[in-house]
Amino acid sequence: MNRLDVDALLDNPETRVLVCCGSGGVGKTTTAAALAVRAAERGRRTVVLTIDPARRLAQSLGLGELDNQPRRVHALDLDQGELHAMMLDMRRTFDDMVWQHAGRERAEQILANPFYQTISTSFSGTQEYMAMEKLGQLVERDEWDLVVVDTPPSRSALDFLDAPQRLSTVLDGKLIRMLSAPARAGGRGIRKIVGAGFGLFTKAVSTIVGGQLLQDASTFVQAFDSMFGGFRQRAQATYELLRSPGTGFLVVAAAEPDALREASYFVERLSAERMPLTGLVANRTHPVLAPLPAPGALAAADRLERTGDAPLAAAVLRVHADRVAVADREKRLLARFTRAHPGVPLIGVPALPTDVHDLDGLHEIGRRLAGE
Amino acid sequence: MNGWTDELARARLHVVTGKGGTGKTTVAAALALALATGGRRVLLVEVENRQGIAQLFDRPPLPYSEERIASAPGGGEVRALAVDPEAALLEYLDMFYNLGFAGRTLKKMGAIEFATTLAPGLRDVLLTGKVKECVRRAGKTGRHEYDAVVLDAPPTGRVVRFLDVTRAMADLAKVGPIKGQSEGVVKLLHSGDTAVHLVALLEEMPVRETLDAVAELDAADLRPGAVFVNRVSPPRLPARSVASASEGRVDAGRVRAGLEVAGLDVDADVLDGLLEQTVEHALRVRMEERAKDKLAESDLPTLELPELTDGVDVAALYELAEVLVGRGVR
Secondary structure (H helix, E strand, C coil): CCECCHHHHHHCCCCCEEEEECCCCCCHHHHHHHHHHHHHHCCCEEEEEECCCCHHHHHHCCCCCCCCCCEECCCCCCCCCEEEEEECCHHHHHHHHHHHHCCHHHHHHHHHCHHHHHHHHCCCCHHHHHHHHHHHHHHHHCCCCEEEEECCCCCCCCHHHHHHHHHHHHHHCHHHHHHHCCCCCCHHHHHHHHCHHHHHHHHHHHHHHCHHHHHHHHHHHHHHHHHHHHHHHHHHHHHHHHHCCCEEEEEEEECCHHHHHHHHHHHHHHHHCCCCEEEEEEEEECCCCCCCCHHHHHHHHHHHHHHCCCHHHHHHHHHHHHHHHHHHHHHHHHHHHHHHCCCCCEEEEECCCCCCCCHHHHHHHHHHHCCC | CECCCHHHHHCCEEEEEECCCCCHHHHHHHHHHHHHCCCCEEEEEECCCCCHHHHHCCCCCCCCCCEEEEECCCCCEEEEEECCHHHHHHHHHHHHHCCCHHHHHHHHHCHHHHHHHHCHHHHHHHHHHHHHHHHHCECCCCCECCCEEEEECCCHHHHHHHHCHHHHHCCCCCCCHHHHHHHHHHHHHCCCCEEEEEEECCCHHHHHHHHHHHHHHHHCCCCEEEEEEEEECCCCCCHHHHHHHHCCCCCHHHHHHHHHHCCCCCCHHHHHHHHHHHHHHHHHHHHHHHHHHHHHCCCCCEEEEECCCCCCCHHHHHHHHHHHHHCCCC
């Protein structure tokens, strides 16, 4: 197995951006935070962008203030590195983008539009898009050696690569112009293709979503049009940043079939997009700590339980046999992943027996990530 | 509270949610099998385009139709449906507008995705609308086509928004066909026919999310059903040893002596490893106890499902279903 050397990765000055991705519930946020702590401990000026951290983890990173800017984490005792942390405020990031790209009057008009409220808070790709935008901003500021970024808890690991494109499609406005005014410019071409069906569709859509919403959307897209080029350019620039040599993707997965299946999709997708895949973090594994074959342990536990002697030793043996079974299963699943993706470096991170919500815990996970 | 209640037995729509990674789809499938046991017909529905059911039952991706995927003990059967919101919208529009060929073209153009993006609530209304149709559909003999419908719903963070059709409708037209349909959905979801079950693990975060979701469901006037505590592993240590072991104190001499009685002579490294594993086990048992106490605050019926070290395959689903039947699921 090709082992992922996390310390070498963090120490390499060419490593400028690390993106932690993976399906929900695998420990992405904690992994991102632990990597950042480790990098700072090893002397790098590091910033970590978290998306939706658990409350206590956020507190431990001093993320009480919601100002959408990185704050230095002072609680960490460091020789030369620095740790800064922030939590994404997607609405605010979006607002800032509008202010930046539109004139004052137009920006106010956009922000007041009811359709903007929908897009900036409920559209399923907005969080992903804004995470990438914020990442771009942090890199642009050039104040840190290393930016570690967590990705949103999506349904699937691939969502955040696709979100900017999906949002662009909506904001592009061709369809919306046709829907709100099918008789005018652009409408005729489409009518030729679908004939009367389009009129019916327009009617159906406006019956369903209501004429008012279509009207709001249309006004919004018109106001947005002038700054759309700027938006698209930025999304493109961030995408290129993700493909640049200073960026690495770490796919985080639990040693579970579902999470590893998602990880496989992700690995294939990154390779198709020629994105730099750094490796797989197999999170929360349970390696066996005592080299003792399980069948012998189980037979001995049976003997002890029959006689009722030494219940503590019997329990210790049962615990061991359980652990061997879990470890074997995890090894089997990871071996299967490695067979399918032999080139992907991998590191197993042994589970902590308790929840992690302070800097000590992050430090310990950092050690385990480095294989210590 | 332990086990299934009479109230839950009366529900016809079982919505299953849980934090990501808790095994929501597995529990939904096991629940469907358990409900079908003894000759009933149950529909298992997924709505997130993940094809999780097909993967679980080791089958090719499900088409947008109700396919038989399993037989239950005692002559019952489980069918499965993966609802595709685009197909649901077209199916729905067709009922009123007869779009025919134009519908397919619009789908190709991305117009459907566009419409559901314009009004995010529309997607949810369409999905829950299809579920309602399945729950209410009459079979040949005048009874319901399905005795129960199990919905593998979005995770806890999104489930209330998903089920809160009234709020979604605020985005949408105040009149017209979809308004009429949504009223029926609201009625079903807020009635005694529906129960929203939560899948949790005995860990801090999943428990917290479960309790938050229960509060959110209550606030939205939706009825929380049971809590399924998934992947419960057996406590191995004698109860009196847990506290001290979790603080790192395991009597090494006593363990060594016990191992010798059993004919195992281990060296110091092995013994250290065994003790460390035992301490980790004790820490986890303590954490699980705290999680259980916390979960009890929800005051909901609780059903535990065992950890399966060999992973979840079709046979394991039957095993879990049997456990649920043993806990009174019917």
